[in-house]
Amino acid sequence: MARLSELEAVVLGLIWQDGPCTPYAVRQVFLRTPSPQWSGSAGAIYPVVQRLETRGFIRSEAHAQGRRKSRRYRASTRGLAALKKWLIHSQQDWVVGVPPDPMRTRYRFLGLLSAGRRRAIVGKWRKNMERHIRAVAEDFDARKKTGDPFSYLLARGALLHLFSRRDWLAEAAKLLRRN
């Protein structure tokens, strides 16, 4: 039994949590988070949902509203088992390790720019970061109110990450002032 891709697992998980629900509802979760991992594009979600159904991880029922055709999906027992397996078999290094970070990637080559340009870019990053932090903090507060500890922790992780990045940028700005 082929392993679940990251996106497949997340879609399956969302259908478990929110189901029965439509693929469109799943998309909205991706489209609305302030820190999306995936685009949530139709071109990704619909094929994933179809795959999950043919593999027996989710089942669907017609759900006509007016003359619009629509299907609602829910996770099957097999699907839950697959999702549990996916959670348990995730002790590899790449799960624990440092995730990719486009800002860090760019930092490596800042030496190519003049000191002035460098400072300008880092300054812009810091400004954008503050704006981003506000958005994520808002999402965090909203989740806190729901009372679901997992939802809370999810947003908390995103926020803490941004804080650490902010500290890092502050440290970098200080260092670059002398270089």
Place this chain on the structure above:
Amino acid sequence: MARLSELEAVVLGLIWQDGPCTPYAVRQVFLRTPSPQWSGSAGAIYPVVQRLETRGFIRSEAHAQGRRKSRRYRASTRGLAALKKWLIHSQQDWVVGVPPDPMRTRYRFLGLLSAGRRRAIVGKWRKNMERHIRAVAEDFDARKKTGDPFSYLLARGALLHLFSRRDWLAEAAKLLRRN
């Protein structure tokens, strides 16, 4: 002029920093970091290097050692301009925002498992994390000694990120003890 992909930009940047150098040397940088963003596989690097050369961003010279054929590459003026442009045009949200994180992805669905299993997984994560932190800290110390502030900051960012993730896991473990 088509934009540089992330990997293309990094390879170009590494050739700028370390050049003249062979594609193999570039690969080693990816293969040796404790926190790789890309696999550094031959199937990725060699095509990227070829592409960069046909686009005029790098130039090569034969560098025969014995009867083994080999080429060394260095960044061209055009290449440097492209790299600068890549750095400057990076104020988008996704550069500043929360990068994808497989551990956070999984956290969302921990509610599916029994409290015991949940604690076991988080415990394993925390243990693995400590091991990982030691590796990255070692790399950080090594870079610190080189005196290059950008190299230093790069490793510093990775380390700070891991610290924030450790704090997050500690907070999560505490919360889950009650749930």
Place this chain on the structure above:
DNA sequence: CCGCTCATGTAACTGGTTACATGATTTA
């Protein structure tokens, strides 16, 4: 001389992406 590492490369695949197409429903 056997096995390991150096070094370069190709082929097939994969897991997404963007862009497009279509029609129903809601809102201004």
Place this chain on the structure above:
DNA sequence: TAAATCATGTAACCAGTTACATGAGCGG
């Protein structure tokens, strides 16, 4: 009734991956 949004889907593409192939050079 026009524009926006809901909702479902397809097609073409793309940037990476794994796996494989090949051969040189070197250490035990």
